[in-house]
Amino acid sequence: MSESSLSPRQRIEALTAEIEAHNRRYYQDAAPSISDQEFDRLLRELKELEEAHPEFAAPDSPTRKVGGKPLEAFRQVRHRLPMQSLENTYSEAEVGEFYARLQKLLPGQSIPVVIEPKVDGVAVALTYEDGVFTLGLTRGDGATGDDITSNLRTLRNLPHRLKGAAKGLLEIRGEVFFPRASFERVNREREAAGEPAFVNPRNAAAGTLKQLDPATVARRPLAFIAHSFGLAEGEEVSSHREMFRLLERLGLPISEKHWVADSAEGILTAIRELDEFRRQLAYETDGAVVKVDSFAQRLRLGANSKAPRWAMAYKYAPEQAETRLRAITLQVGRTGVVTPVAELDPVFVSSTTVSRATLHNADEIARKDIRVGDLVVVEKAGEIIPAVVAVRTAARTGGEVPFVFPEDCPVCATKLVRDEGGVFWRCPNANCPAVLKRRLEHFASRGAMDIEGLGESMVEQLVNAGLVKTLPDLFDLQPALIAGLERQGTKSAQNLVGALAGAKDRPLWRLLFGLGIPQIGVSAARALAQRFGTLDAVAAASLEELTLVTDFGEIASRCVRDYFDRVDVRELVEALRIRGLNFGERDPAPVAASGGLPLAGTKWVITGTLSIGREEAAELIRAAGGAVSGSISKKTTYLLAGEEAGSKLEKARELGVKVLNETEWRALLPGGAAGVPSAVEADPAPVTPAPQAAAKDDGEPALPGF
Ligand code: IVH
Numbered sequence: 001m002s003e004s005s006l007s008p009r010q011r012i013e014a015l016t017a018e019i020e021a022h023n024r025r026y027y028q029d030a031a032p033s034i035s036d037q038e039f040d041r042l043l044r045e046l047k048e049l050e051e052a053h054p055e056f057a058a059p060d061s062p063t064r065k066v067g068g069k070p071l072e073a074f075r076q077v078r079h080r081l082p083m084q085s086l087e088n089t090y091s092e093a094e095v096g097e098f099y100a101r102l103q104k105l106l107p108g109q110s111i112p113v114v115i116e117p118k119v120d121g122v123a124v125a126l127t128y129e130d131g132v133f134t135l136g137l138t139r140g141d142g143a144t145g146d147d148i149t150s151n152l153r154t155l156r157n158l159p160h161r162l163k164g165a166a167k168g169l170l171e172i173r174g175e176v177f178f179p180r181a182s183f184e185r186v187n188r189e190r191e192a193a194g195e196p197a198f199v200n201p202r203n204a205a206a207g208t209l210k211q212l213d214p215a216t217v218a219r220r221p222l223a224f225i226a227h228s229f230g231l232a233e234g235e236e237v238s239s240h241r242e243m244f245r246l247l248e249r250l251g252l253p254i255s256e257k258h259w260v261a262d263s264a265e266g267i268l269t270a271i272r273e274l275d276e277f278r279r280q281l282a283y284e285t286d287g288a289v290v291k292v293d294s295f296a297q298r299l300r301l302g303a304n305s306k307a308p309r310w311a312m313a314y315k316y317a318p319e320q321a322e323t324r325l326r327a328i329t330l331q332v333g334r335t336g337v338v339t340p341v342a343e344l345d346p347v348f349v350s351s352t353t354v355s356r357a358t359l360h361n362a363d364e365i366a367r368k369d370i371r372v373g374d375l376v377v378v379e380k381a382g383e384i385i386p387a388v389v390a391v392r393t394a395a396r397t398g399g400e401v402p403f404v405f406p407e408d409c410p411v412c413a414t415k416l417v418r419d420e421g422g423v424f425w426r427c428p429n430a431n432c433p434a435v436l437k438r439r440l441e442h443f444a445s446r447g448a449m450d451i452e453g454l455g456e457s458m459v460e461q462l463v464n465a466g467l468v469k470t471l472p473d474l475f476d477l478q479p480a481l482i483a484g485l486e487r488q489g490t491k492s493a494q495n496l497v498g499a500l501a502g503a504k505d506r507p508l509w510r511l512l513f514g515l516g517i518p519q520i521g522v523s524a525a526r527a528l529a530q531r532f533g534t535l536d537a538v539a540a541a542s543l544e545e546l547t548l549v550t551d552f553g554e555i556a557s558r559c560v561r562d563y564f565d566r567v568d569v570r571e572l573v574e575a576l577r578i579r580g581l582n583f584g585e586r587d588p589a590p591v592a593a594s595g596g597l598p599l600a601g602t603k604w605v606i607t608g609t610l611s612i613g614r615e616e617a618a619e620l621i622r623a624a625g626g627a628v629s630g631s632i633s634k635k636t637t638y639l640l641a642g643e644e645a646g647s648k649l650e651k652a653r654e655l656g657v658k659v660l661n662e663t664e665w666r667a668l669l670p671g672g673a674a675g676v677p678s679a680v681e682a683d684p685a686p687v688t689p690a691p692q693a694a695a696k697d698d699g700e701p702a703l704p705g706f
Contacts, residue, residue, distance in 0.1 A: 008049055009056045015046040019062040032203075033375060033395040035322040036286070036315075037348065040088065063306070073212055074138075074146035080171060081230050083125060083139045085306055086289065088313040095271070095290065096264040098312045102292065105301055105309070111292060114240045115259040115270040116227065117278055118287035118313050121175030122205045124152065125230050131166035131250075133159065138209065151209055152176070154218035163251040171230030172252060177283040178204040182221045201284050225283065226252045240293045256281075260293065271314050278316075279650075287315035320379045321354075322392065323347035328359065328372055328403050330410045332434035334442050334516050336427040338409065338416060340365060342376065342388050349380045357386040361424050362405040369393070371400035409434070430568055436470070437463050439516055443471060447522055447615060448514035449503045453496040461485045472575035475500055508535060508584035515572075519559040522615075523629070526622070527552065528560070534584035539564040539573065597625025598670055603635055604628045607649060608642030610662050617665075624669050632657060640665045 006014060019042050026032045026039075043063060050057035057063075089095065102111050125145065127135040136152035137145035152158060155176065162170070178186075178201040187198055198204035208220045226247050229237070237243050247254050257277060259270035271288045278285040292298050292310040301310040327343040340359040347354055357378050359365050370376065370391055377390040408415055409427035411434035416425040427435060437459050444454035454474075462468040467481055477500065482493035506514075512535070513525035520528070531549045532538045538560065546557035563569055577583065604621050606614045606628065617640065618628040632639060632651045639645075639652040639659045652659050660668075 008053045012046060012049050012053070012056045012058075015042055015049070016058065016062060019043060019046060023062060031394050033392060035318070035347075037090075037318065037321060074148060076140070076144050077135065077137055077147050078144050079125060079137065079140075079142075079230070083123060083142050083145070083173065083230075084303060084308060085142070086311055086313040087307045088287065088315050090315050090317065092268055092271075092314075095267055095312065095314050098290065099264040099267060102301070102310075106297055109297070110262060111297060112260055112262045112294070113267060114291050114293050115261060115267060115274065115288050116255045116257075116291075117274060117281060117283075117285040118289045118315070119175040119177055119225055119227070119255075120202050120284040120286045121177035121225070122202065122209055124148070124174060124176050124209075124224070126152065126158070126172045126174070126224075128162055128166060128170040128172065130168065131162040131164075131170075133161070148209055150214040151211065151217040152224075154214055155222050155224050157253050158224040159251045164249060166250060168233035168235075170232055170235070170250075172226050172247070173228045173230050174224055174226035174252075175283075176205050176209060176222055176224050177201065178208065179221055179223055179282045180284060181282065186220060223282070224253060226254050227289070238295050240291055240295075275316055285316075286318070287313050289313050318349060320377055320389070321347045321349045322375055322377055323354075325370065325372060325374045325376045325388070328365070328370075330406070332409065332411050332427055332432065332438070334435060334438035335518060336429070336432065336435050337419065337424045338427060339424075340403070340405070342370075342378075344376070344378065347378060349378055349386065352380070354378055354380060354386045357388050359388055363423060365403055365405070369402075371396075371402050373397075373400040431469070433463055436468075439471060440468065440474065442516050443474075443514040444503075445514075449506050449510050451496075451503045452499045453492065454499065458496070461488075470575070471572060472579055475504070475576075475579040475581075504579070504581045505586060506582060507587050508533075508582065511535065511576075511581060511583070512538065515563075517560055517563045519556040524552065524556055529584065529587070532584075533587075535573065536583060598668060599624040599626030602626045602637040604638050604640055605630070605632050605636050605648060605652075605657075606640045606642075608645030610640070610642040620669055638665075 019039070022032065022034060022039055022042070032039075046061070047063045050061060050063060087098075089098075099111075099113070102113075123139040125137045125139070126133060127137075133153070134149070135147065136149040138148055139145055153160065178198075180201055183198070183201045183204060186204065198207060204220075205222060208217055208222055211217050229243060232243075232246075235246060237246055241260070244254055244258070257274075259273065261267045261270050267290055271290075274285075274288050290312050292301065298308070298310040301308070303309060324345040325342050326345060329341050329343055331339045331341050333339060340362065342357045342359050344355050344357060359370060364370075368388070368391055370388060375392040375395040376388045377392070378386050379389045380386040405425065406416070409429065409432060412427065412429050412432040414427055414429040414432065417428050418424070419426045429435065440454070440459045440463070441456055443449055444451040444459070459468075462474075462477075462482075462485075465485060467477060467485075468474055477497055479490065479493040479497050482488055482496055483490045507529065509522070509525045509529035512520065512528055513522050517525075527549050528538050528546075532541060541560070543557055543561050546552060546560055547554060549557075564573075599621055602625075604618075604626050606617055606621075610617055621628050621640075626637075629636070632648055632655060634655055634657075636652070636655070636657045639648060639657050640662070641649050641652075641659050642662060649659065651657075
C-alpha cells in the first residue's frame with residue numbers, strides 16, 4: 001500500500017514500527033541502515049501526525065523515548081536522572097525561533113547561552129564517588145543503560161580519580177569518541193585481519209564500547225569529553241560556564257572552545273564560527289549545541305518527556321549522506337570516455353539535493369561492489385561532483401543487481417575500447433552524437449568560446465535535428481532553420497547566429513581551450529597562445545618547442561603534438577579557418593614586458609566568493625602581470641580569499657602564504673580599485689583601499705609596497 005493511501009492512524013502505526021526497527025539496528029546491533037537525517041525525517045513526520053491526531057498517539061511512542069533497549073550481555077543499571085535527548089534542527093530560522101521562545105518564557109531577562117560542539121560520539125554517564133570513578137553507563141533507552149565501567153576504565157583521558165578534594169556523588173555526562181586521526185589506521189588493521197571495516201568513527205566508538213572484553217577496548221584509542229552534569233552533590237555551581245571551570249579543575253576533558261551569545265544573531269555567528277573551527281577537532285562534530293547558561297533559568301524552563309526546553313542542537317548539513325541507488329546510466333563525455341552515473345533517490349548533502357553522482361569507471365564499481373538497489377553513501381566535498389564513496393553491504397536484502405558494463409557505446413553502438421591507461425572505456429567514434437554534443441557544449445561554454453544561447457538544450461536540439469554534424473557547421477547555421485526548432489523563435493535564432501558571429505573574434509586562447517585538446521586547460525591554452533601567437537604556430541610547434549612553454553610538462557606537450565597530427569583535426573582547423581575564426585592574428589598586441597606590471601612575478605590562488613567571478617578576478621591578475629594557479633604551494637605569493645573560504649585558506653595559513661581579502665587585492669591592481677572598470681561595475685560600493693587597517697583586522701602585518 002502506498003503511504004498516501006494510509007489513514008493517519010495506519011501511517012502512525014507504520015512509522016512507529018519502522019522507527020522502532022531502526023532504533024534496534026542503531027542501538028542494539030550498532031548497524032544502522034539509514035542516515036541520521038532520514039531517521040530524523042521519519043521521527044518528525046510521526047511527531048507532526050501525532051500532534052494533528054493526538055487520539056492515536058501511543059503513550060510509548062518513539063517520539064517520547066530516546067532510543068533502543070540496553071544490551072542483554074551487560075548489567076543494566078537505572079539512571080539516577082533520565083538521560084534525555086536534544087531537540088534538533090537543520091534550520092537557522094528555527095534557531096531564531098528557539099531563542100525567541102526562551103525570551104517569551106523568561107520575559108524581561110537577559111538570557112546568555114553557551115554554544116559548543118555537538119560531539120558525534122556515544123553518550124555516557126560517569127559516576128564519581130568521593131572523587132573515584134565507580135560506574136559508567138551508556139544511555140540505553142534513556143532510563144536504563146548498560147554498565148560499561150570496565151570498558152571505560154581503559155580510556156586514557158578519563159581520570160580514575162578526580163583532582164582536588166571532590167566529595168560526595170558526582171555524575172558527569174559526555175561522549176566517548178574515536179579520534180578521527182586513528183580511524184583510518186584501525187580500519188586498515190581490521191581489513192588486514194579479515195574483519196569488516198567500521199563505517200564511521202562514531203560507529204567505531206559504539207562498536208568498541210559494546211565489546212565484552214575490555215582488553216579489546218584497551219587496544220583502541222577511544223577518548224572521552226565531558227559536556228554536562230547529571231548530579232553534583234556538594235558542588236556550588238550555578239551556570240554552565242562555572243561547570244566548565246569546575247570540570248577542568250577536576251581534571252576532566254572538556255571542549256577546547258565555546259562561545260557565549262545573548263541574541264539569535266549572536267548564536268548564528270557562533271554556529272558559523274564553530275563550523276569553520278570544527279574540522280580541526282580530534283572528534284567528528286555533526287552540529288552545535290546551544291544551552292542556556294544559567295542553571296536557575298534552566299530550572300524555570302524545564303523539559304518535556306524527551307528533551308529539555310533550555311537547549312537545542314543545530315545540525316550542520318552533512319557532507320555525506322545515505323541513499324538508494326536506483327539505476328546506473330552511462331554518460332559519454334567529450335573525449336568519448338563512457339562514465340557510469342548513479343541515479344539516486346534525491347538526498348540532501350552539503351546544502352544541496354543530489355540525485356546523480358559519478359561512479360567513476362567500471363573498475364571502481366567492481367572494486368566497491370556497487371549494485372543497483374544498494375544503499376550507498378554519497379559524498380559532496382566543496383566544489384567536487386558528488387560521488388558514491390561506499391556501499392552499506394550490511395543493509396542488502398539479496399535483491400540487488402550487479403552491474404554489467406556494456407561492450408558497445410550506449411549512443412552509437414560502436415564497440416568500446418579501453419583507453420591507454422586501461423581504466424576507462426571510450427567510444428572511438430569521432431562522429432558519435434554524444435561525443436559531438438559534449439564537444440559543442442564545451443566549445444560554447446563560458447570559460448571557452450563563451451557563446452550565449454548555445455547551452456546544453458540548444459546543442460541537443462541542433463544535433464538531434466541534424467543541423468550540426470561537425471563543429472564548424474555551427475558557423476553555417478541559418479536563422480530560419482534554428483527558428484524552425486521546437487521552442488525557438490526568430491528572435492532567439494537571430495541572437496544565436498549573432499553570438500556565433502561574435503565568437504569568431506574571440507582571443508586565440510579561448511579557441512585553443514574550446515577545441516578540447518587533451519590535457520589543455522585554460523592556463524595551458526593561455527600559455528600556448530602567449531608563447532606561439534597563432535594557431536598555425538602552435539600546430540607546427542615541435543615537441544621540444546612545446547616543452548619550453550612555462551610549466552608545460554612532457555605529457556601535455558605530447559598531447560598537443562598528437563592532437564595536431566590527427567587528420568581529422570587538420571580538417572577541422574581548415575574548416576574553422578574558412579569560416580573566419582580568429583587564429584591569433586586579431587589578438588590584442590601583447591602588453592609591454594611584464595616587468596613593468598604591478599603583479600609581475602607574483603603567483604596567486606583564488607578561493608571563496610568574491611563580488612566578481614573568479615575567472616574575471618584571474619583575468620585581472622593576469623592583466624597586471626601575475627600568474628594564477630588552482631592549488632596552493634610554498635611558491636604561491638598570495639591567496640585571494642573571498643567569503644566562505646575553506647580548505648585553501650587553512651592550507652595557506654599552514655604554509656605561511658599571505659592571505660588578501662578582496663579590498664586588499666584590488667588596491668594592488670593598476671590604479672587601485674577605482675581603476676578596474678569591471679570590478680566597479682560589479683561592486684558599486686566605494687572601495688577605498690586601506691591595506692593597513694584591513695591587515696590589522698586579519699591580524700596580519702601590513703603589505704609590502706609594490
Ligand atoms: S548536552 C539533555 N552537549 O547529543 C541532553 N549533548 O542528540 C543534554 N551530545 O544526548 C546534552 N555533544 O549525547 C550535550 N556538547 C554537547 C553534546 C551533546 C553531543 C549528545 C548527547 C545528547 C545528544 C542529543
